[in-house]
Amino acid sequence: MGSVTIKEVAQRAGVSPGTVSNALNRPELVAPATRERVEEAIRELGFVRHGSASTLRAGHSRTIGLSVMDIGNPFFTDVAAGVEETASALGYAVILGNSAGSLDKEERNLLVLAEQRVRGVLITPSDDDPARFDRLRERGISVVLVDHPAHRPDQCSVTVNDEGGGQMAMAHLLERGARRICHLTGPLSIRQCRERATGARQAVLAAGLDPAATLEVVEMPAMTARAGQRAAERMLAAGRLPEAVFCANDLLAMGLLRGLLLAGVRVPGDVALIGYDDIEFAAASAVSLSSIRQPTHRLGQIATELLLDECDNPDTHAHQQIIFQPELVVRESTGSAR
Amino acid sequence: MGSVTIKEVAQRAGVSPGTVSNALNRPELVAPATRERVEEAIRELGFVRHGSASTLRAGHSRTIGLSVMDIGNPFFTDVAAGVEETASALGYAVILGNSAGSLDKEERNLLVLAEQRVRGVLITPSDDDPARFDRLRERGISVVLVDHPAHRPDQCSVTVNDEGGGQMAMAHLLERGARRICHLTGPLSIRQCRERATGARQAVLAAGLDPAATLEVVEMPAMTARAGQRAAERMLAAGRLPEAVFCANDLLAMGLLRGLLLAGVRVPGDVALIGYDDIEFAAASAVSLSSIRQPTHRLGQIATELLLDECDNPDTHAHQQIIFQPELVVRESTGSAR
């Protein structure tokens, strides 16, 4: 109700509204004494700037949008934490959208963001179609792709080298002596899964081995712990266990681990196991999980910095496609074989 | 840039801007034929309503704020998912703030939300001081407390019965035959921890036993898996293991479980174990974790519905303090003793 405006502050401080605005946005333009008076009036009246009015007049807001695929996945949560931290430190608010894997929902989220006239959007896109983002950019909303490479040179993106990560994981298993390896993955329609699988294959080739004999790829419809446990049951039913398994995801790996242990299979004694993402729970699992760590938090930070740089310095801004390198984390599940 | 306004839409449709506004906000006031023409013009021009202008004029926005204590904790993530889902379905955008346990950061987040003139705020407060929320409410911003009981009758809140949950967990362990039980908890300055501990004590009393002899409370400075593992190490060093442990948190329980298994302790054979929250990973852990399930997703949904009802129907709205009941989930870690 009693929303106090810039005008009342001005009256209290004995200056004009314009001066209050200047004291707020370009303090160097106003004399120190005046500024002090204004600040005091603001404190006394409990004035809070009306963001909408400000946005309307200035033509741009102090908010960014974040659209993620699955807010329940620790990977995205960590990214979101990095984004929130960075944006908040720079005075930006973050509007969160969860597409939950649905293109339709993602589309609706983007519309809401457009209505809010967000300064820019960070998005982990559900598909490979770049047209949607172009429409946003036509409206003057910058877009930075997160965990997805940009198709165009005038577009920022922040990704992690999935092929390299896949290669790393597989090379580790091979080095450990495994020669019959299973790659348990999610839908290969997901780019990340495809590239990790490619990397795995390359590692086999690089070791001078025959992929057909060495590597079996098993595709699951989901990348959840449940799916992992089902995979374990199937492997056990099939009778012949692989010497090692590379899971495209820690959730899959945790489910698989549980399924194997329940059946009395020793990990890593009978089957070695490595996951991907290095989520917090990977280390806390009973047989701690080797994994491929991605700099998730940093991913969010950098993406946000890129986005805000693109917004605040449109002319000097250099579009970048940043590719982080993942990191092998060895724990018990691929510890030295007995 | 080429931001198309209501005025251009009006021109295209051959009506006045006011009519376009009516077609958008009060369609019943405009003749079907005209409405159709307006809608077509909107489609052709790709018009998107300017949220800020709309907010400025209307005096209220279509956004709500969500301030959580720890976005990395699956509990809060689930709540956030419920909030996002509900808000989004009702056409509201969610502005996310992560207080990361810091009062200062929470305060700054609330300021940003006030600037954005959010319609209302959902908050999981870091402390018990209700004054902060009153200041928001004076500004016409509704507040709904999440996972924290309201102090005043004119304030909505959505909580889960923590005392009941603690009682439930402890009763389960007692029923199982345990008589020397440890309650591993986080800082007792956290209300949830306090109440769960109280519940645990009550269960002991209800069973006609002496709390001093039956129950030992161990307070850890953090509620993480790491802290749980440290607790395991200490227990082992102390030499005498309890028959059962009730952890105030699944993360603590997972860490403890890992620490015990590493030392060759059998769970639940030697020590039975129950956690709290029933996060997704509790079931996927090697010895699947018994836990107290909280309706997290629903918590977020209901809180959002309450908030938006309070906003949209201020006169008919009845303030409610909703208390959900938690649920015991029995899994392997408290399975039948051998």
Place this chain on the structure above:
DNA sequence: AGAGTCTATTAAAACGTGTTAGAGAGATTT
């Protein structure tokens, strides 16, 4: 001392929408 330069401030005009009072056109009643 007067012209020029700088600094600090102000008045007023936007920004795009929502809303209110009222105008105009048919339709219905007297």
Place this chain on the structure above:
DNA sequence: AAATCTCTCTAACACGTTTTAATAGACTCT
């Protein structure tokens, strides 16, 4: 045929801020 009513639509202002051009004063330089 005039008066009244109903239904649509319009014109114009207001929301709270930012920004631009203009003003007034203080200082510098010849």
